[in-house]
Amino acid sequence: AQKVTQAQTEISVVEKEDVTLDCVYETRDTTYYLFWYKQPPSGELVFLIRRNSFDEQNEISGRYSWNFQKSTSSFNFTITASQVVDSAVYFCALSEAADSWGKLQFGAGTQVVVTP
Amino acid sequence: DAGVIQSPRHEVTEMGQEVTLRCKPISGHDYLFWYRQTMMRGLELLIYFNNNVPIDDSGMPEDRFSAKMPNASFSTLKIQPSEPRDSAVYFCASGRQAGEQFFGPGTRLTVL
Numbered sequence: 001a002q003k004v005t006q007a008q009t010e011i012s013v014v015e016k017e018d019v020t021l022d023c024v025y026e027t028r029d030t031t032y033y034l035f036w037y038k039q040p041p042s043g044e045l046v047f048l049i050r051r052n053s054f055d056e057q058n059e060i061s062g063r064y065s066w067n068f069q070k071s072t073s074s075f076n077f078t079i080t081a082s083q084v085v086d087s088a089v090y091f092c093a094l095s096e097a098a099d100s101w102g103k104l105q106f107g108a109g110t111q112v113v114v115t116p
Numbered sequence: 117d118a119g120v121i122q123s124p125r126h127e128v129t130e131m132g133q134e135v136t137l138r139c140k141p142i143s144g145h146d147y148l149f150w151y152r153q154t155m156m157r158g159l160e161l162l163i164y165f166n167n168n169v170p171i172d173d174s175g176m177p178e179d180r181f182s183a184k185m186p187n188a189s190f191s192t193l194k195i196q197p198s199e200p201r202d203s204a205v206y207f208c209a210s211g212r213q214a215g216e217q218f219f220g221p222g223t224r225l226t227v228l
Contacts, residue, residue: 035216045207045219091159102147102171104217106159 003027004094006107013082013114021077021110023092029053033095034068034075035104040088048090051075082114118142120220122208128226134196137223140189141210149209149217150183150193159207165191166213198227 005024013019025034036048049059051068059066063080079086089109096103121140129135141148149164163173165185173183180199185191195202205224211217 037219043205043224044221045209047216047218050216102149102164102166103161104149105161108158 002107003105004092004107006092006110008110009108010111010113013112015083015114015116016081019079019082019086019112019114021079021090021092021112023075023077023107025073025075025092025094027073027094027096029096031097035093035095036066036075036077037091037093037106038088039091039109040085045091048077079112082112084114084116087112087114120208120210120218122206122220122223124223125221126224126226128228129198130228131199132197133227134194135198135202135225135227137193137206137208137225139191139193139208139220141191141208142218143189145210145212145218146188147211147213147217148185148191149207149211150191151207151209151219152204153207153222154204162193195225198225200227203227 003026007022011019032053034051038046038048049066056068065078067076089111091109092107093104120142123138146167150162151159152162153159160175162175163183164171168185168188181195183193203226205222207219207222209217209219
């Protein structure tokens, strides 16, 4: 069963618009980690953020912000004032204690297209 | 510090040939992962090692795939014999326990 769901396949925005990417996860563990990765057209996977299950504080890093809500099992990602360079596929991922932290289970990814 | 290094970056081979993909993890990382990415299946974990020992190979598609990690600074993923459906981008990643995984640039494999 899919443990990480990214329901949005593709989001298209015009530059300077905000875009929010949804991520819903499923786990029975009380201790787990959530991640976001970016895959630009060049193909490499770039780590953006890691959040543990005990830290529900929202985080902001520049134009990026993350909203973690355990009550809804969601870890959403917002890009504020999007730029063309933000065009990429964004992956949400889950790591569970039950897997000895080894596995990153990825969602299907959301393609973000930012046009000038 | 250099990132994860993978070679080759591109590989084109014919069906039935043996393919060996190589990975050098980031120094000091005790976890190493092999992933495969395709349009149909997305990112799949094939196998991962902890301190050079294979921990979970349940993602390895079949016996044609094998992976080794003879030491902390080198790992290989071998496909023998290769088939067209093995065409994909293969990523190697390394990390520390519960930490973020750092990915290599990937090897784009095409099996004709």
